[in-house]
Amino acid sequence: MNVIGYGICVIGAALGIALAATAVANSMARQPEVQGRLFTVFILASAFIEALCLIGFVVAIM
């Protein structure tokens, strides 16, 4: 049951990071000169998303 719940949690996080990565890749293709700042924003956004997923992981195995 825990594993199933965590699987559902991962779907959400994967979609979130995928959306962020798509947007960043698109923006970099349009405007390569803002690469550095976009990378920071991307890392920040994925950190927030990933944190939810990791909290799910820890809750699932406890």
Add this chain to the structure above:
Amino acid sequence: MGDAFQQVSDSMGELIESFFTTPIFGDATVGFTITTFYFLLACLIMLAVFFAYKRKMEGTLVPHGFFANGVEYLIDFVANDVCKGALGDTWKQHFPFLATVFFVVMFGDYIGMLPTWKAGTGTTGVTGAIALMSFCYFIMVGMKKKGVFGYIKSLAPSGLPAPIALIVWVIELFSTFLRLITLAVRLFCNMFAGHVVMGVFAIMATTFVQPMIAQFSAAALGTGAMSILWMALLILIYLVELLVAFIQAYIFTLLSAVYVQLAEAEGH
């Protein structure tokens, strides 16, 4: 092969248990635990590195050699990418604090990557303490800049009608305290989950090779060959974890810088 998988899931509990912190003296709530010990060790290594760096840089402004250049690169990274990027003009004032946070977290993370050593940041106690420091720091910066009541009032944006402003203020207050929890839990979860995943693959690599050692047969050879795959995955995960340790230190510092910037900002 089914037996091996069963054995792995049997030893999961023991594995997870081994990542919880154990007290050396006192108890796990108030006392000196094994994680605290490794955290102190990480701090000592950090101090040694920086004193060595300072001695090397004495009387010169140009770093020579791999060591001095490496340390200078990291310091430059914090100064340019984190502080200047997030804070703008006032970065010099907050740089000492943010650089300290970055290096403490980074050394705490990396000390856990050495085999059989534990991550200094692998418990909510230690990460909570670092998060509390950065929480107090940005609140103090905000209060210094706007005054105590000015800061408390500035949590809600100005120019809202009274009832809505109150609701927004309560939500903002809640989210401010949530920052403390998310900072601590994010770092802890990343370290904990990373070590558990590495541990699972390490256990799999040993369990799958055991039948081959006990009694050599064709079936056992097939199972044993699987452990090469687990070994390769373990090395891959280890490399990812090396990256994650650095990224977590970066994110922790970046978020602290963003919070400081928000506390300083004039009206939002």
